[in-house]
Amino acid sequence: MKDQPTDFIREIIRQDLESGRFDHVHTRFPPEPNAYLHIGHAKAIWINYSIAQEFGGLFNLRFDDTNPMTEEAEYVDAIIEDVRWLGVDWGDRLFFGSDYFEQTYQWAVELIKKGKAYVCDLSPEELIETRGTPTRPGIESPYRNRSVEENLELFERMRAGEFPDGARTLRAKIDMASPNILMRDPVMYRIRHASHHRQGNKWCIYPMYDFAHPLQDSIEGITHSLCSLEYENHRPLYDWFLDQLGIYHPRQIEFARSSITHMVMSKRRFIELVGGGYVSGMDDPRLPTLAGLRRRGYTPEAIREFCSRIGVAGKSKVESTVQIALLEDCVRDDLNKTASRVMAVLDPLKVVITNYRSHDNEEPASKLSPGESTPSHTQDGVEYLDAVNNPEDPSAGTRKVPFSREIYIERDDFREDPPPKFYRLAPGREVRLRYAYFIRCNEVVKDADGNIIELRCTYDPATRGGDAPDGRKVKATIHWVSAPHSIEAEVRLYDHLFSKPDPDDVPPGGSYIDNLNPQSLVTKTCRIEPSVIGAAPGTRYQFERLGYFCVDPDSTPERLVFNRTVTLRDTWAKIEKGMKEGSK
RNA sequence: UCCGGGGUCGUCCAAUGGCAGGACAACGGCCUUUGGAGCCGUCGAUCCUGGUUCGAGUCCAGGCCCCGGAGCCA
Numbered sequence: 272m273k274d275q276p277t278d279f280i281r282e283i284i285r286q287d288l289e290s291g292r293f294d295h296v297h298t299r300f301p302p303e304p305n306a307y308l309h310i311g312h313a314k315a316i317w318i319n320y321s322i323a324q325e326f327g328g329l330f331n332l333r334f335d336d337t338n339p340m341t342e343e344a345e346y347v348d349a350i351i352e353d354v355r356w357l358g359v360d361w362g363d364r365l366f367f368g369s370d371y372f373e374q375t376y377q378w379a380v381e382l383i384k385k386g387k388a389y390v391c392d393l394s395p396e397e398l399i400e401t402r403g404t405p406t407r408p409g410i411e412s413p414y415r416n417r418s419v420e421e422n423l424e425l426f427e428r429m430r431a432g433e434f435p436d437g438a439r440t441l442r443a444k445i446d447m448a449s450p451n452i453l454m455r456d457p458v459m460y461r462i463r464h465a466s467h468h469r470q471g472n473k474w475c476i477y478p479m480y481d482f483a484h485p486l487q488d489s490i491e492g493i494t495h496s497l498c499s500l501e502y503e504n505h506r507p508l509y510d511w512f513l514d515q516l517g518i519y520h521p522r523q524i525e526f527a528r529s530s531i532t533h534m535v536m537s538k539r540r541f542i543e544l545v546g547g548g549y550v551s552g553m554d555d556p557r558l559p560t561l562a563g564l565r566r567r568g569y570t571p572e573a574i575r576e577f578c579s580r581i582g583v584a585g586k587s588k589v590e591s592t593v594q595i596a597l598l599e600d601c602v603r604d605d606l607n608k609t610a611s612r613v614m615a616v617l618d619p620l621k622v623v624i625t626n627y628r629s630h631d632n633e634e635p636a637s638k639l640s641p642g643e644s645t646p647s648h649t650q651d652g653v654e655y656l657d658a659v660n661n662p663e664d665p666s667a668g669t670r671k672v673p674f675s676r677e678i679y680i681e682r683d684d685f686r687e688d689p690p691p692k693f694y695r696l697a698p699g700r701e702v703r704l705r706y707a708y709f710i711r712c713n714e715v716v717k718d719a720d721g722n723i724i725e726l727r728c729t730y731d732p733a734t735r736g737g738d739a740p741d742g743r744k745v746k747a748t749i750h751w752v753s754a755p756h757s758i759e760a761e762v763r764l765y766d767h768l769f770s771k772p773d774p775d776d777v778p779p780g781g782s783y784i785d786n787l788n789p790q791s792l793v794t795k796t797c798r799i800e801p802s803v804i805g806a807a808p809g810t811r812y813q814f815e816r817l818g819y820f821c822v823d824p825d826s827t828p829e830r831l832v833f834n835r836t837v838t839l840r841d842t843w844a845k846i847e848k849g850m851k852e853g854s855k
Numbered sequence: 856u857c858c859g860g861g862g863u864c865g866u867c868c869a870a871u872g873g874c875a876g877g878a879c880a881a882c883g884g885c886c887u888u889u890g891g892a893g894c895c896g897u898c899g900a901u902c903c904u905g906g907u908u909c910g911a912g913u914c915c916a917g918g919c920c921c922c923g924g925a926g927c928c929a
Contacts, residue, residue, distance in 0.1 A: 282871080303929050338928065395927055404925055406857045440927055450858040452925050461927035480929050504859060504924050525860090527922095529867085580878065582868045584861095589922060594866050597879050607892060614889095663892070694890070703888060737888045748888050816889045842890040 278583040280524050281322060284495055287522065288326070293494040296328030300354070301335040301368070301487070304346035304468070306538040307553045307560045308353045310574065310598075314529055317578035319497050320359045331491055332361040336369045337483045339467040347468070353561040358571045368487045369469050375478050375486050376430065378516055379441060379459060383422045387515050388459060389415055390425040391442045398440075401447075402455055408448035409455045415444060429462055432475045436462050443482070445511065453508050457481055485509045488521040496523040500590065527584035532595045533767035534559045535774050535783060549787055550768070556823075556834050557768040557791050567765065568811050568821025568836030570609075573602040595767065599837045606811060606819045606836065611660045611667060614705065614750040615799035615814040617762060619679035621754065622726045624710060627676045628652055652676050653756070656736070658706040661813075670802050674707050677754040679798050681816075684749045685726060687715055692846055694746035696726070703748040705815065709734040750815045757798040760831040762820065764793040799831075806831060813839075 287293045298319040302312065323330040332354055336342050354361070382388040391414045393401065403409030417425075426441055428434065441460035449455055459482040464475045478486075488496045496509075503525045513520040530536050535544075536559060544550045544558070553560055556567035564574065580601065581593050653675045661667035680696070689697040696702045701711040707730075714727035733740050737748070768791050774783040803812065808824040818838035826832045 277869085301929090305929080335929070341928070398927075399925075402925055404857085407925095409925090437927065452858080455925085458927050463927085477927095479927075484929085500860075501923060502929090507859095527861095532866085580867075584868080589861050591867060594879065597867070600879060603891090612889080612891095659888095662889085692890090705888060745888090747890075750889075813889085813891085816891065839889075839891050844890090846890080 280318070280495070280497060280526060280583055281325070283522075283524060284322065284326060287494070292522075295494065296323055296326035297331070297492055297494045298323045298328065298497055299331040299333050299488070299491065299493050300359075301333045301484070302350050303335045303338070303342060304350060305338075305341040305343070306346060307541070307562055308350055309536055309541075309561065310531065310559045310564065310577070311528055311536050313357060313561060313574050314578050314581065315497070315499065316354060316357060316359055317575060318526060318583055321579070322495070322497070328494070329364065330359070330361055331364040331366055331493070332359075333366040333368060333487060333491065335480070335484065335487070336367055336467070336469060337478050337480060339463055339465040339470075339477060342468050344468045349562065353565075356561065356565060356571055357574065364491075366487075366491060367469055368483055369467060371483075371487055371490055372470065372474055372478070374490065375483055376476075378486060378518075379478070379482070380423065380426065382443070382459075382512075382515060383426060383441075384419055385515065386419060386444065388422070388441055388443050389417050390422050390429065391415070391440050391456075392438070393440075395437055398458075402452065403447070405450075405452065409452075411447045412442070412456065415456070426460075429460070429476050430474075432464065434462055436464055438462060441476075443508075443512070451504060451507060453481070453504055454511070457508060481505055481508050482512060485512050485521070485523075486516075486518075488523075489513060489519045492519065493521040496521045498523060498525055499528045500525045501528075528590050529581055529584075530590065530592045531559060531598060532592055532772035533769045533774070533788075534595065535769070540783070543784075544768075547784070549784070556763070556765050566821075566823065567834055568606075568819060569602050570605050570811075573598075573605040576605065577601040592773070594772075602837055603819070603839070606813065608663050609661075610811045610813040610819055612658075612662070612815050613800055613803055613812045614658075614672065614752055615760070615762075615797050615817065615820075616679045616681050616750065616752050616757075617764075617795055617797045617814075617817060618682040619752075619798050620682040620685060620723065620726065622678050622680050622710070622728055622751070624676050624678070624730050625713070625727050626729045653753070656706050672706060672800050672802070673753045673756040674704075675753045675755060678704070678751045679754055679757065680704075680726075680749055680751045682723075684747075685712070685723070687723065690847075690850065692850075693843075695749055696747070701745050703734070703737050703745045704730075704751045705748050706737060707735070707751070708732070708737070709739060709745055750817075752798045752800050754798075756801055758801055758804060758831075760797055760799050760803070760833060762795050762797045762833045762835065763823065764795065764835045766791050766793075797833075803831065811836070 300316045300319050320330045391412045393412055401410045429439055440458045442456045443459055445454045445456055447455045458479050460476045460478055463477050466472055506523050509523050545552055550557055554562035554566050556563055577598050653673050655671035656674050657669050658672045659669055684695045686693055686697050696712050698712050701709050703709050710728040710730045712726055712728050715723055716725035718724050767788055769786045770788040771786045774786045777785055806822045808822045808826055810822045812820050814820050819836040820833040821836050823832040823834050
């Protein structure tokens with residue numbers, strides 16, 4: 272294990288273990304099954320899970336499904352898939368808060384018997400009115416002092432379905448003058464005649480989060496209930512229910528949420544973006560949903576690494592905004608070590624190698640290197656060159672790449688009038704074709720409008736493989752594909768969904784929608800070496816010098832579709848940008 | 856306005872009264888058959904004002920600023 276991470280939560284847990292408050296560690300991730308998980312959830316999952324792991328403890332996956340109006344089984348499946356994909360193991364501890372409804376009900380009855388809860392007939396509007404404000408205390412409900420017997424009877428009748436939605440609630444009897452508004456006799460149960468995704472029509476009263484959550488944690492023997500900062504104000508209530516009931520009492524600790532620049536991170540906005548047609552769905556590769564990131568080509572390792580690197584806000588428990596560059600660095604770092612390299616040309620420019628032809632009868636067999644079983648130049652003017660699959664990982668091996676008289680190179684890799692520091696191909700200049708030969712550009716062919724449509728070059732047969740026997744150097748190595756052997760594929764070039772780091776940075780009256788990046792998806796047809804034929808969706812590659820790409824599920828046997836996960840660092844782009852800004 | 860939480864490099868996170876450190880970004884260099892990767896270096900911060908202390912980012916007081924809170928959501 273690397274350096275033991277430390278943060279205020281782990282510190283508190285260490286102290287709890289030392290003091291004997293707890294003798295083990297047991298955490299949980301409690302999503303409500305009402306939305307797709309996003310990378311913010313990944314942080315919560317990872318904090319809970321990694322802490323359990325480090326302390327040799329247990330981790331539960333629990334669905335907090337106490338509101339039948341918003342929850343659906345579809346989300347349960349999607350969430351399970353996402354959490355599993357992240358690489359988190361909950362063993363056999365997959366639970367549902369709704370499975371505890373009977374116990375929850377019994378505890379509510381117990382609180383009624385203790386005079387700590389009462390049935391209230393106030394309407395939702397009246398409840399709001401009597402709750403007071405931050406500066407003004409609330410006023411007590413006229414039903415606050417009903418007898419235990421009456422409360423018991425009413426609560427039973429609520430369960431029996433005798434009252435319509437909203438007619439009554441069960442409330443905790445705490446303090447209507449508390450400066451913490453959550454303590455002003457909060458609602459514990461509400462009436463909802465609705466079908467529950469798991470319980471069906473068994474219940475028509477449902478516990479509120481504040482009542483249900485501490486009970487769920489208690490039932491499962493959770494030691495440390497790690498949740499996000501917005502629950503800080505809820506902690507006194509969490510503790511109150513547990514104390515009144517006198518049951519096993521986990522400790523709630525809050526951590527800061529993180530957002531990421533150039534992204535939005537809420538269910539509501541995901542729905543707006545999908546509904547407005549700005550993205551294709553909840554798994555659009557531009558969305559920070561786990562499903563979207565997965566489709567984009569992100570690895571679970573990269574996301575876990577990101578969660579570790581952003582850490583847990585310690586004493587500075589303030590919501591942080593992490594730069595997207597950090598996320599991108601994490602995925603590059605992982606993919607660099609694992610992704611197979613392949614050559615693809617996004618914006619093809621044809622190059623004819625005028626002195627390359629069938630070497631049939633021209634090339635004596637004696638020129639073949641020892642052990643080589645086939646001629647390096649075949650009758651149809653094709654030869655197969657060795658290319659390394661991953662320079663970071665020798666065990667990834669090599670492959671053969673076809674080379675011929677007509678190839679494509681990247682249009683960006685040629686300049687008729689090269690600026691300073693541009694090392695690639697230009698008239699009269701020599702570059703290396705990766706794993707192939709040195710070529711020199713002799714002629715630029717243009718169409719009637721003056722557009723460059725073809726380059727005519729010569730190659731140096733002595734440089735086969737990429738080294739010149741005479742020791743001469745070239746300043747650039749460019750990628751290429753053989754024109755007749757390469758295949759066509761669709762590439763979806765993704766960029767940040769929002770142009771500004773903060774999507775909410777808009778003039779008064781504006782909307783984050785205004786900050787949508789019109790270039791967040793650019794679709795192109797590229798040419799790619801034939802080794803990728805048959806690649807399964809989800810397969811990740813590095814397109815040399817361009818970036819990391821992942822096969823999309825939209826692919827068909829006839830036509831592959833690739834998503835660009837992230838570009839490579841592009842030093843030349845930076846230089847070019849610097850020159851442009853310098854000349855302004 | 857009341858309650859709760861909080862302000863450390865551009866960003867995220869450390870420093871548990873004792874040399875303010877790391878990562879990402881930026882910048883410069885080395886290296887390179889990916890202008891990739893790697894390696895080396897540079898830049899760069901304790902919100903303000905007092906106080907306690909041999910010594911304060913850390914403790915105390917006052918101020919300023921930011922976040923959360925008035926769902927029968929979670």
